[in-house]
Amino acid sequence: MIEVVNLTKRYAGHLAVANVSFTVGRGQIVGLLGPNGAGKSTILRILSCFLPATTGTVRVGGFDVFSDTDEVRRRIGYMPENNPLHLDMRVREYLKFRARLKGLSLAASRERVATVMEMCSLTEVDRRIIGQLSKGFRQRVGLADALVHEPELIILDEPTIGLDPNQLRSVRQLIKELGRKHTILLSTHILPEVEATCSHVLILHQGRILASDRTENLQRNIFQSGPAIAELTGSTTAFQEFFSVQPEVETVDIVATDGDWKRITLTGRDGLDLRPLIHYWACEKGWPLRELTHGRHTLEDVFVKITRTEKEE
Amino acid sequence: MRVYLTLLRRELASHFVSPTGYVIICVVLLLLGFSIMDMLPKLNGDATDTPITRIFYATVYFWMLMLLTTPVMTMRTFAQEKFTGTFETLMTTPVSDTEVVLAKFSGALMFFMVTWLPLGGYMVVLNEYTNQTTTAFDYRTLLCTYLGIGLLGSVYVALGCFASALTRSQLIAAAVSYGLGLTIFLLSLRSLVPVPMAGWQAKVFAYISLTEHLEDFSRGIIDTSNLVFYLSLTGIFLFLTLKVVESRRWK
The missing domain is CATH 3.40.50.300 (P-loop containing nucleotide triphosphate hydrolases)
Known part of the structure; x- marks a missing residue:
């Protein structure tokens, strides 16, 4: 057409x-x-x-x-x-x-x-x-x-x-x-x-x-391959120590919200969806989990992502 | 033709369905009234063989009307559509540039002629109240005057369309057409003002004089050279308008 x-x-x-x-x-x-x-x-x-x-x-x-x-x-x-x-x-x-x-x-x-x-x-x-x-x-x-x-x-x-x-x-x-x-x-x-x-x-x-x-x-x-976002209870340092050593996790960002809850944004290596893993880790460690979702990319993220891959090529 | 008529209808509606249109009509009515008031004392003098329309045309209000109203009537034609963006929706339909220019020009010219209608009424009233044994005016001179006004008007309307096509701002469009119109008018007087000229210069300026050519019409004379003069001036401005509209697609 x-x-x-x-x-x-x-x-x-x-x-x-x-x-x-x-x-x-x-x-x-x-x-x-x-x-x-x-x-x-x-x-x-x-x-x-x-x-x-x-x-x-x-x-x-x-x-x-x-x-x-x-x-x-x-x-x-x-x-x-x-x-x-x-x-x-x-x-x-x-x-x-x-x-x-x-x-x-x-x-x-x-x-x-x-x-x-x-x-x-x-x-x-x-x-x-x-x-x-x-x-x-x-x-x-x-x-x-x-x-x-x-x-x-x-x-x-x-x-x-x-x-x-x-x-x-x-x-x-x-x-x-x-x-x-x-x-x-x-x-x-x-x-x-x-x-x-x-x-x-x-x-x-x-x-x-x-x-x-x-x-x-x-x-x-x-x-779709946006970051995974989880809200867990626990201390910031404990989370920081734990997540930064996981091989699947590329970046960690922890923000304190109300009470003891922390909002943790994690990006997976090579676009890996971390949500099943987070659930697994939370159960294993006994961290209470009240929200698990994935952040959507904004338009800027998409551009950053595409321009970055172009440069690498 | 269908496109032309559709556009013409839209143009006429935009003149008559807007407050601006009626403001213009009121202003014209007022100035025409003044010009009749100006004429009446002159009719009280000695018997003259000058046609009444000739006297009317010599009043200053006539030229004020011609120079002041046409820019206001035509400033919207293209500038407003460009400003609001409807020019884009118009030009992306299968219409030709010529049809658009002609429709806008003739719509404005028709509105212009409508604003002059009261003049005929005044003349009829005058005729009614003057001495019935001598006819104050001949309806043929009146028609002829209307023809002259129409031709002169078409020059100014075409000029106004050209100015409007140049810009997105109605204010600039009005200013440009007023400036150009005034320039052409003043050039018409160049052979007389500030000092009367002699020789070939006087002749040249007399040829391009709008006033000289109109005078014949008000006396009831239709001279082909006058027709050609006004029509070719109109043609030039319409051609320029068309080129401006087309220039959007020049590489």
């Missing part, structure tokens, strides 16, 4: 995207993961024909985004960052306006608008002015707009930014449902977001792709 070959985008004086290549197959939900300023929006803007690439070729559905602009634009539904909408229009009016711009006939636009409003649960606000809607509703108006013309590819730039947990869940659910019929490319800087919705992940950092794989593979290799 998307083919990007050696894409480079240079703004005056700084390199936003450096020689990036990737492909996205039909029917995938791909997450473009990276911190702010990694070049996510730039890539999405190039894909949606809004900006030209400095060098490299980008094809969507076999059409070049620079020379076959109209063909590409007909095939994509794009929701830019911060979801800009005409705030003075009413929901149904806006969606109809957008549908007409995207080439739907009057009858078809009426029908499609009704369908997408149903899909995005907008029917109850169809006559409301967009500027008066809550952020969650606005986001759904943006999504409805992106899919009103049944595009093959839906491009969403930070679709869940600024939503409260309930809205977040419903938008994610919607994206997942859409993924059954459409190819979706979305960008985000939130790690759990990718894990929750995407089948594939591209990790972008400083304009370069660091990793690209199926989500479950990356989860196994990078996301």
Whole structure:
């Protein structure tokens, strides 16, 4: 569906995207993961024909985004960052306006608008002015707009930014449902977001792709192997002495919490999951254990991890 | 064509469904009223064969309207969409740059013409209360004046669209179009002010003078050279606007 070959985008004086290549197959939900300023929006803007690439070729559905602009634009539904909408229009009016711009006939636009409003649960606000809607509703108006013309590819730039947990869940659910019929490319800087919705992940950092794989593979290799966290009762020195000599343990971090409880963060050597061992040790030593969990990696950890392995190679 | 009409409808709605639109209409109404007040004493004098529309056009308010309202009407066209980001959603739908520019231009021009409608009403009222044996004005001169206003307006609206396309800030757009508009207007007077010129310079400045060309219209004369002058100026500014919109995709 998307083919990007050696894409480079240079703004005056700084390199936003450096020689990036990737492909996205039909029917995938791909997450473009990276911190702010990694070049996510730039890539999405190039894909949606809004900006030209400095060098490299980008094809969507076999059409070049620079020379076959109209063909590409007909095939994509794009929701830019911060979801800009005409705030003075009413929901149904806006969606109809957008549908007409995207080439739907009057009858078809009426029908499609009704369908997408149903899909995005907008029917109850169809006559409301967009500027008066809550952020969650606005986001759904943006999504409805992106899919009103049944595009093959839906491009969403930070679709869940600024939503409260309930809205977040419903938008994610919607994206997942859409993924059954459409190819979706979305960008985000939130790690759990990718894990929750995407089948594939591209990790972008400083304009370069660091990793690209199926989500479950990356989860196994990078996301899941976080540190083990245990809360035990005992003295700090005893814990320190014990854990630092275990061959399976790489680093130890002990923080005192309430009472005699200590929160101990342990990382295993070579990404080993220490949780079964901790349980075993606690039983053996007779330490009371009240919590055993594993810390999730933050995005920074993932970057540190990937950049470190790259350097070693 | 479908895209053009859809966009045009949206443009007209944005002019008429916003408070700004009605503020502009009120200001125009006020200035037009002043300009009629200015005219009335002149009509009390001796009999003259100067058409009433010619007198109207010579009042200072006419030019104030032309120069002051068009930047305010056109400043939003591109700048606001760029500022809010809707320009991005617009340009990522399969629309052509030409359609977008034309829709924004014609939407603003239509709104501009609507603001001038009260002028016709004033003329009708004047005609009603003047001596019925001599007609105060000929409706054909009025139509001709409207044609002149429309053509001059299209130059200023096109100029305003160009200024708006250059920037994300409506304030800068208004300032640029006001500055450019005023410059063109002052150049029109260059052959007379500060001292009347002679020779070829006078001729050159007279050719590019907006005021000279408009005068014919207010007398009820449609001269092709005037049509060509205004239409080509409009064309130049629309072409520049199109190029600015396209420049986003220049490598």
